Amino acid sequence: MRHRASAFLPFSLPSRLPSLGFLMLLLDAAFDVPFDASWFDPEPDPSTPGSTELSPDEQRRLRRKISNRESARRCRNRKQRHLEELRTESARLRSQNRDLASRVGALAHRCILVHRANHGLRAQSAALSRRLIELRRLVLLRRVLTMAAPAPVASHGGFGGVGYEQALASLLA
Template identity: 50%
Template sequence: MLPLVIQAPVDVGFRPSWSGPTEPEQDLSAVSPEQRRRLRRMISNRESARRSRARKQRHLEELRGQAGRLRSQNQELADRLGGLARRCLRLRQDNDRLLAEASALCRRLADLRREVALRQFHRLAAPPPLGAHYELGWASLMV
């Protein structure tokens, strides 16, 4: 406990906390031990309340700082999410375009294969050419 250091006379009589200062009624030397304990306790309580208010103020400032940092971090994450969503949309559009292109190319390849097979079938079904052209006809089928 802190030592009691009072240089001026102190009013130790009952006074509600809402009342203003009053004239000192007694000298400190005339204060009973019970009143001294009550006075020390009152001073100690006031100091404790002051420290508590200071702690509460520091805590409140820390919370305000943390809230500001979290708001900033939330905004950064929202911006990143927006950018990623736009990129994802572009990639999906590219993917859809490429799938459509691949499908069209597969259809075209299937059409070309059918045409080549049909041409080969017609060559095989046609009467064989005469002479040197006969060998060229068979050579073209091998290609």
């Protein structure tokens, strides 16, 4: 049993069609699905009045049109899928970029804190080094003075006895 194009249309067509190309456009407009030309038989139905015969060139041209339309539809579908994939990938990359920017900001803040702490520790180390040098000088001075000096007299108020200890304690503080 042959299917006629008019059986699939939601409206009636005149008994004599202006062209099959027009019919193909109507079918494409009426149904937004790939056109299935398997029902199309280029041989005219003798029972249909006013049907026209197509030459072999017209048949090839018609088949080529149908094939091109199906190919274009497949191409549009592929492009649409690709576009959706790109949108998904773009959203994922934007999210990843935000996460990385947040991590970079946190690391930059931490770096500033470590830099400040390092600066403070270097200053403290320099102060402690200066104090250590002064203490070593005092210890060396005490050794020299105790070896070279005679027994200290407390009444002179010199470096011996309590006066020396007080001077050393004030330098240590």
